[in-house]
Every structure is written in C-alpha cells, then in structure tokens.
Amino acid sequence: MKVKKTRSAGGVVINEYDEVIVVSQKGKSWSLPKGHLDNNENELEAAIREIYEESGVKELNFLKLLGSYERYGMSNRLEFKKITFFLFKTSKQDLNPVDIDNPEAIWVHKDKVSKILTNPKDRKFFLSILEEI
Numbered sequence: 001m002k003v004k005k006t007r008s009a010g011g012v013v014i015n016e017y018d019e020v021i022v023v024s025q026k027g028k029s030w031s032l033p034k035g036h037l038d039n040n041e042n043e044l045e046a047a048i049r050e051i052y053e054e055s056g057v058k059e060l061n062f063l064k065l066l067g068s069y070e071r072y073g074m075s076n077r078l079e080f081k082k083i084t085f086f087l088f089k090t091s092k093q094d095l096n097p098v099d100i101d102n103p104e105a106i107w108v109h110k111d112k113v114s115k116i117l118t119n120p121k122d123r124k125f126f127l128s129i130l131e132e133i
Contacts, residue, residue, distance in 0.1 A: 006073075006081045009043040010034020011051045012066060012126075013088045014133055020113050021095065023054040024104035029118035032126070033105070034083060043084040051088070055105040056096035060088040066129045071121040085125070087133055 010033050013021040023033045035050040037043065044062070052058050066085040073079035095105040108116055110133060117123045 001078055003078050003080050006079055007037050007043070008034050008081050008083045009037060009046040009050065009085070010083065011047045011060070011086050011088045012129070012133055013051055013055070013057060013060065013090055014110065015090055015093065015107065017107075018110050019107035020110050020133070021051070021055050021057065022106055022108045022113060022116050023097065023102050025118075026101050027103060030116045031118060031122055032085065032113075034085070036081075044086060047084070047086050053099040054097050054102045056094070056098055057090055057092050059090050059092045061090065063087040063089055064132075066132065067125070069121060069125045071119065083125075085129070087129075 012032055021033055022030050025031050033051045033054040037046040064087050066087050068082055068084040070082050097103055097105050114123045114126050117126060
C-alpha cells in the first residue's frame, strides 16, 4: 500500500491565564486543534478554521508561526502528514466545539499540556515550543 502525504495546520491558543486549548479527537485522543487543509486554503486559514470547529473560538489574535513537523496519522498508518502550527492569543474563555467528531475542548495550563497530548510526536513538538508561548 502507498503512503499518502497530506498537510495539516493548527494552533496553540493561549489565554491570559497561561492555559492552552486541548481538544478531543473523535473522543479517542487528545491533541491541539488542527486538521487537513481544505481546497485553496493556506496553512494559516486552515488553522483558524480548525480552531473554530474544534473549540468554538473565533476571537483570535495571531502572534506567530511556531513551526512544522511530520508524523503518521493516529488511526491511519497509510497517512503521513506535515503539520504546521501557529500561536494565537484569545480572551475568550467559553469553549463550544462545533465539529461533532471532536466534541470536547478544555483549557489546560501550558505546563501540563504535554502530559495530556496522546501522540508522542505532538508531545515532543509542544515541549520544543513551550518556552516560546
């Protein structure tokens, strides 16, 4: 079987209490809000859309590009994706996901996020950017 290469984008969204949004992916794993790019979307546009779909947060202040890394999909070893993350700040506290496949979003203090993320590559990336947020 051929491995499919895809692109995803997402955001590290932080609030005034140094908490970061962490989302449930299909009720099976925890990650930062992220997802595949739609047609004609760039990484930043996809990140903003995915944050909204998975957390309900629209009020975002873009701060900077955090970087990219690659890994296999959680449920599909035939998908190898490049994930690009951006840093955002928000004053919004209420989290209300609109994506029925990703029904839960929580605020987690930035020092505890890496302990909650399910995928080891997601944890490694988050730890590598922790001092930047």
